[in-house]
Amino acid sequence: MRNYLFSLGKNAKKASIENVSSVKKNQVLKDYIFLIKDNHSKIILENKKDLKNANKNKLKNNLIKRLLLDNKKLLQITNSIKTIISFKDPVDQTLKKWKRPNGLKIEKKTVPIGVISVIYESRPNVTSDVAALCFKSGNPVILKGGSEAYYSNKILTNLFKKALQKNKINSNYVQFIESKNRKTVDFLLTKMINYIDVVIPRGGRGLVKKVQELSRIPVIGHLEGICHTYIDDQADLTMSKKITLNAKLRxxxxxxxxxxxxxxxxxxxxxxxxxxxxxEKNGCKIIGDKNINKFYNGKIKIAKESDWSTEYLGPTVSVKSVKNIDEAINHINKYGTMHTDAIITKNNKSAKKFLKQVKSSISMHNTSTQFADGGEFGFGGEVGISTNTLPPRGPVGLDQLVSYKYQVTSNGRIRK
Known part of the structure; x- marks a missing residue:
């Protein structure tokens, strides 16, 4: 295992040195779309192997649903890659340039982050999304998918490698860890700091928590999504009903x-x-404080302190009354996870205050929190969502997968 993972790391580092033009990058992605379409039945066949194992291992229905690749999902995959092709190459862009009185000419330019490793569960579309986003942003990627999607992930990775080979580009730009040994993740997080620059976990709380606690490599991601919708005293009732239903139950x-x-x-x-x-009539369980209990005539369970910091990930919602917008903001900043929080109000002054003062990476006005997604933001997909205080924050798409450097020139200046 040790030698195998180190060889993946060395291969990725070699690939990171190679400079690939924007034209070549887009050609690889076009060829990848062609290969996915051309191997449609093979992909479905490999996915059926995963589905068969998932049913045999009694995987939860929601995980099986995420695992499934059908005509609709494959079309979504190719459409996502088409969107990424349409974007400008984020590498080698000049963000700013200026001249100094000391004779220095300074440029701030975008560069790839380096080698990225993405550790994820269930969804095989993550393989194609991440491979396309990382490649276009000049970052070699080492993929570690869950064993439940092994065959689907493997064929999607191999097809990307074929697209790279066809264009005479180092096929190690995209690598997939084929080992199912659970200790591979531990080794990667603790021993591969010389080969991997950033780790991005995508999956359940258990996976993300493990990565954040164990990793010696910087992590981009979020542990939980305790998202809030605050209904202000100047909200529209029809809009509030529509948004809360979608934000909770879609x-x-x-x-x-x-x-x-x-x-x-x-x-x-x-x-x-x-x-x-x-x-409630759409199948949601209500947990509310004493004030909510007074005014709600339906079935309700009285909330405990722990309910304000619970991510249900199911048809349950906790409901609290607040005396004003300040209490709402304070509650969100105390119990939230800096993911996505929304205000429903007709008062623009209140909306601006909320959008500015909640600490979330995404704050919303008169909008469902379910829009917290790279695809919905027009990023053509995402490698994940980050709630870190340091950038990148929110959905991490193509433009967020670059860093920057300063390039300084002069005509032989020396510092006095």
Missing amino acids: NTAICGATETILIHKKILKKFCDPILSNL
Whole structure:
């Protein structure tokens, strides 16, 4: 295992030195689309092997759903790659340039981050998304997918390698860890600091927590998505009903799903019943504080302190009344995870205050938190979402996968 992983690291480092033109990058991605279409039935066949194993191992239904590759999913994959092709190459862009009185000419230019390793679960589309995004941004990638998607991930990686080989580009730009040994992740995180520049975990809380605690390599990611929707005293009721239903129940398993709804106490009488009954009749369990309990006529469980810091990832929501916008912001900054938080209000002054003062990497106004996604932001996909205070923050797409350097020139200046 040790020699195998070190060889992947060395291969990736060699690939990182090679300079690939924007034209070549796009040609590789076009060829990758062609190969996916040309090998459509083979991909489905490999995916069926994974699905068969998943059913045999009694994997949860939501994980099997994420694992499935069908015509619709493969079309989404190729459309995502097409979008990435359409974007400008983020490498070697001049961000700023200036001259100094001391005679120095300084340019701030974008450069790739280096070797990236992505550790992920279930979704095989992550393989193609990440490979395309990392390659176009000039970052060799080492992929470690979950064993449940082994065959799907392997064929999608091999097809990318074929596209690289066809264009006479180092095929080690994209590498897949074929070992199913669970200790590979531990080794990668603790022993490969000389080969990997950044680790990005994508998956459940257990995986992300392990990566963050164990890794000696810098990590881009988020542990939990405790997202909030705050309904202000100047919110529109119809809009509030529509947004909260979507923010909570469209897909309860994603990190951008709202887990806590905050309602201004002035509107409890008018808003509480319509909003919460709309959620309950669509299968959502309501956990509320004592004030919410007074105004809601449906089925409700009284909230405990721990409910404000729970990511349910299912059809359950905690609901709290707040006396004003400041209390809402303070609650979010205390219990939230700096992922995505929204305000519903007709008052632009309140909206601006909320958008500015919540510490989230994504703050929203009159919008469902379920839009917290690189694809929805127009990034053509994402390698993940980061709640780190340091950049990149929010969805990490093509433009976030570069760093920068300063290039300084003069005509022989020396410092006095």
